Amino acid sequence: MAQTRTETLIEEIQNLKAQHNAVILAHNYEPGPIQDIADFLGDSLALARWAQKSSADVLIMAGVYFMAETASILCPDKTVLIPDKEAGCSLADTITEEQLLKWKQEYPDAVVVSYVNTSASIKALSDYCCTSANAVKVVEAIDPNRDILFLPDFFLGSHVIRMTGRKNIHLWHGECHVHAAIENETMLKKVHQNPGAELLIHPECGCTTRALAIPPKEAHGLVLSTDGMLSYARNSEARTFIVATEVGLLHRLRKENPDKEFIAAHDEAACPYMNMISLEKIRDALRYGRYEVKVPSATREKALIPLERMVAVV
Ligand code: SF4
Known part of the structure; x- marks a missing residue:
């Protein structure tokens, strides 16, 4: 029986992966066919940890852009590719470097805690990164007398305030559109x-x-x-x-x-950015070595500190 188009694509992907010593890291929110071909499937934190452990030369990030940046920060010697460079994150886009610098000026002694859904440049201006899984623990580890600037997700920040009872957490009003x-x-x-x-x-x-x-x-x-x-x-x-x-x-x-x-719970809760990744684009990423995500070393060095703190807190 003749191969289906999907079967042909999967075969091409497997051959190209072997040729380039590449692995596919897929976020749990990727469409089913992408999950099915992934070498590793997980959330942001698990993907970051797995990227660090992998012995592959090439990491294909089937997820959104900030995840590829995170992999690049943690694995500077590997080639990190994202199959569609437009796969962004509306939550990450709610805060710019300029806005954060201005906010920090208002609270010069505050500790900045950034949710992992942020750009590399925002991470580079942060003291800690966190995921939702360890946000409460990260905040609890910070001196109770220090103000905290928590960004960008207002809902996660509200949850952290409820769980810790801290009154000195200032929230950025970002949300996923x-x-x-x-x-x-x-x-x-x-x-x-x-x-x-x-x-x-x-x-x-x-x-x-x-x-x-x-x-x-x-x-x-x-x-x-x-x-x-x-x-x-x-x-x-x-x-x-x-x-x-x-x-x-x-x-x-x-x-x-x-x-x-x-x-x-929400039938409409499908992320259009996650859904930009397709088997064709993964095949082309492997075939043409596109699109490489490389965080500049000056940003990388600064962003690595809060990220390592995030990966270390279970
Ligand atoms: S669902 Fe929203 S917060 Fe999650 S990756 Fe997509 S745009 Fe970002």
């Missing part, structure tokens, strides 16, 4: 329509940090990292789960748990 329009009422409706279902909330992306604003009396949500969600779903007795995250994760949850039902 994809999910900003989605109201919590939509999610609550799903919860009310599916009594008995467990609500899994992933705080990694802009979409789900909104979910953290749901009062516990309305829905008993479990805040879990992607890996936490995957292992929780595997081991839980529950049959139905409402998943508050970018819809790409449902592919993996369903694949790993064919006997369980997973309902998207």
